[in-house]
Amino acid sequence: xxxxxxxxxxxxxxxxxxxxxxxxxxxxxxxxxxxxxxxxxxxxxxxxxxxxxxxxxxxxxxxxxxxxxxxxxxxxxxxxxxxxxxxxxxxxxxxxxxxxxxxxxxxxxxxxxxxxxxxxxxxxxxxxxxxxxxxxxxxxxxxxxxxxxxxxxxxxxxxxxxxxxxxxxxxxxxxxxxxxxxxxxxxxxxxxxxxxxxxxxxxxxxxxxxxxxxxxxxxxxxxxxxxxxxxxxxxxxxxxxxxxxxxxxxxxxxxxxxxxxxxxxxxxxxxxxxxxxxxxxxxxxxxxxxxxxxxxxxxxxxxxxxxxxxxxxxxxxxxxxxxxxxxxxxxxxxxxxxxxxxxxxxxxxxxxxxxxxxxxxxxxxxxxxxxxxxxxxxxxxxxxxxxxxxxxxxxxxxxxxxxxxxxxxxxxxxxxxxxxxxxxxxxxxxxxxxxxxxxxxxxxxxxxxxxxxxxxxxxxxxxxxxxxxxxxxxxxxxxxxxxxxxxxxxxxxxxxxxxxxxxxxxxxxxxxxxxxxxxxxxxxxxxxxxxxxxxxxxxxxxxxxxxxxxxxxxxxxxxxxxxxxxxxxxxxxxxxxxxxxxxxxxxxxxxxxxxxxxxx
Numbered sequence: 001x002x003x004x005x006x007x008x009x010x011x012x013x014x015x016x017x018x019x020x021x022x023x024x025x026x027x028x029x030x031x032x033x034x035x036x037x038x039x040x041x042x043x044x045x046x047x048x049x050x051x052x053x054x055x056x057x058x059x060x061x062x063x064x065x066x067x068x069x070x071x072x073x074x075x076x077x078x079x080x081x082x083x084x085x086x087x088x089x090x091x092x093x094x095x096x097x098x099x100x101x102x103x104x105x106x107x108x109x110x111x112x113x114x115x116x117x118x119x120x121x122x123x124x125x126x127x128x129x130x131x132x133x134x135x136x137x138x139x140x141x142x143x144x145x146x147x148x149x150x151x152x153x154x155x156x157x158x159x160x161x162x163x164x165x166x167x168x169x170x171x172x173x174x175x176x177x178x179x180x181x182x183x184x185x186x187x188x189x190x191x192x193x194x195x196x197x198x199x200x201x202x203x204x205x206x207x208x209x210x211x212x213x214x215x216x217x218x219x220x221x222x223x224x225x226x227x228x229x230x231x232x233x234x235x236x237x238x239x240x241x242x243x244x245x246x247x248x249x250x251x252x253x254x255x256x257x258x259x260x261x262x263x264x265x266x267x268x269x270x271x272x273x274x275x276x277x278x279x280x281x282x283x284x285x286x287x288x289x290x291x292x293x294x295x296x297x298x299x300x301x302x303x304x305x306x307x308x309x310x311x312x313x314x315x316x317x318x319x320x321x322x323x324x325x326x327x328x329x330x331x332x333x334x335x336x337x338x339x340x341x342x343x344x345x346x347x348x349x350x351x352x353x354x355x356x357x358x359x360x361x362x363x364x365x366x367x368x369x370x371x372x373x374x375x376x377x378x379x380x381x382x383x384x385x386x387x388x389x390x391x392x393x394x395x396x397x398x399x400x401x402x403x404x405x406x407x408x409x410x411x412x413x414x415x416x417x418x419x420x421x422x423x424x425x426x427x428x429x430x431x432x433x434x435x436x437x438x439x440x441x442x443x444x445x446x447x448x449x450x451x452x453x454x455x456x457x458x459x460x461x462x463x464x465x466x467x468x469x470x471x472x473x474x475x476x477x478x479x480x481x482x483x484x485x486x487x488x489x490x491x492x493x494x495x496x497x498x499x500x501x502x503x504x505x506x507x508x509x510x511x512x513x514x515x516x517x518x519x520x521x522x523x524x525x526x527x528x529x530x531x532x533x534x535x536x537x538x539x540x541x542x543x544x545x546x547x548x549x550x551x552x553x554x555x556x557x558x559x560x561x562x563x564x565x566x567x568x569x570x571x572x573x574x575x576x577x578x579x580x581x582x583x584x585x586x587x588x589x590x591x592x593x594x595x596x597x598x599x600x
Contacts, residue, residue, distance in 0.1 A: 008158055020131060058107050281338075
């Protein structure tokens with residue numbers, strides 16, 4: 001029997017590592033955090049950042065200043081890259097670069113950053129809080145008297161008090177390419193060592209077709225062009241739209257815009273909704289151009305969709321599930337293009353070759369079949385069906401969102417057992433509750449199992465109004481890691497009363513001020529990197545909690561210290577996840593740049 005609670009985190013990529021870091025920071029009492037990874041080389045990397053799968057020219061999809069693992073510390077990654085990173089093995093192109101908030105950075109250095117931050121968190125964790133990293137693949141789990149028994153290949157079963165599923169993106173198998181998956185001219189996984197080798201090994205004058213026109217397709221095209229490719233490059237996508245390039249000085253910002261005027265009329269059908277939504281997009285875009293001339297035209301749609309996020313859940317709730325799924329299937333790529341841009345580093349070689357060497361074809365791939373001379377034939381549907389022939393086809397077909405179709409034995413078993421179910425409204429990802437706990441087929445959590453990352457795609461859409469990559473990317477994962485780590489520790493640790501009577505609402509100014517102060521201290525405790533800082537903050541917080549108890553007693557309210565602590569932690573967690581402001585503005589709103597004395 002394990003003497004202290006055990007949290008098993010399945011997956012040690014970005015999502016699992018970020019959650020482990022938060023658990024190490026947030027924990028007050030002894031706990032074992034077991035970080036399980038099925039492929040040792042993917043630890044602190046996953047497919048997204050594994051050095052062998054990411055060439056040095058593959059930069060982050062967003063600015064380096066948005067790649068911090070800590071939402072409350074927006075400069076952390078840039079600071080690490082400039083001051084702490086070991087550049088001895090870096091190529092000349094990057095070795096002397098001074099990284100900036102708005103500039104690019106190579107993806108393949110990110111595992112070093114995550115590893116350093118995980119090691120730091122483990123070294124500064126409280127006594128009795130231990131990190132254990134193990135190899136193996138979780139293939140099944142079974143609830144057992146409030147705990148979970150996890151079947152892991154190649155090692156004994158693991159019994160945990162809570163499980164966090166951070167399984168990452170699931171690979172999608174394109175039905176249109178079934179007959180050519182093993183063809184030497186077909187690259188099914190461009191982000192793999194073999195995929196990169198085949199892309200760079202193609203003849204310089206070869207004709208190349210890239211399935212897709214969003215970020216991954218841009219990256220494949222840029223990789224070819226930077227290595228001197230002279231042949232024709234076709235970028236094929238359903239929307240026929242290309243990404244807009246971020247301005248050189250782009251900084252994330254949240255505008256205050258009126259919500260789209262879609263709730264004043266009843267829902268009568270998808271076509272009518274789409275027409276009205278497009279009208280609202282145009283209206284909002286013109287408003288941004290008129291009232292915010294400082295906003296570059298290339299990011300106007302991004303500003304609009306970000307401002308609309310708080311309103312989208314209510315709007316989407318009026319759409320029947322079948323129509324919502326059709327909407328997402330038909331316009332998913334377009335929404336992604338409107339929500340995000342591309343870094344100038346990646347866009348420059350592609351834009352320079354556009355319409356001459358690079359051509360964008362609108363339409364969906366119907367089939368890819370073998371042709372003469374080891375070439376492949378692509379049949380493209382749409383308003384003007386056509387066929388293309390290519391010496392190499394690069395498939396950026398993306399992730400599998402339908403978890404009833406994924407290859408993972410773990411997810412297949414969870415669905416079979418009824419411990420998980422596909423997301424009902426969108427068909428994307430799986431059902432979770434408001435704390436990220438996995439919801440079973442009966443509509444309630446069936447086990448102490450939480451989820452971070454891409455399996456929560458559908459929930460992010462309908463609960464938070466997120467669109468495009470923001471349903472599963474780093475921005476979502478940072479919030480998931482805070483939410484899951486805080487909520488599961490509130491259940492496991494004895495210092496919280498998760499079953500008691502909630503703290504009553506009050507208008508008493510003295511009590512309101514005491515609660516506000518306690519929340520600020522708790523935010524600082526949860527985000528402090530050093531153990532001695534957390535110890536000092538914990539002492540201050542305990543004094544404040546006792547003061548809240550005393551005030552409540554004077555007003556005839558009897559609450560326990562454990563109840564107050566739970567309420568304060570839940571509010572602090574919610575503030576750390578505030579999506580209404582940018583990470584930089586969030587830091588100011590939380591008062592993290594102020595000294596403790598000014599908070600007293």
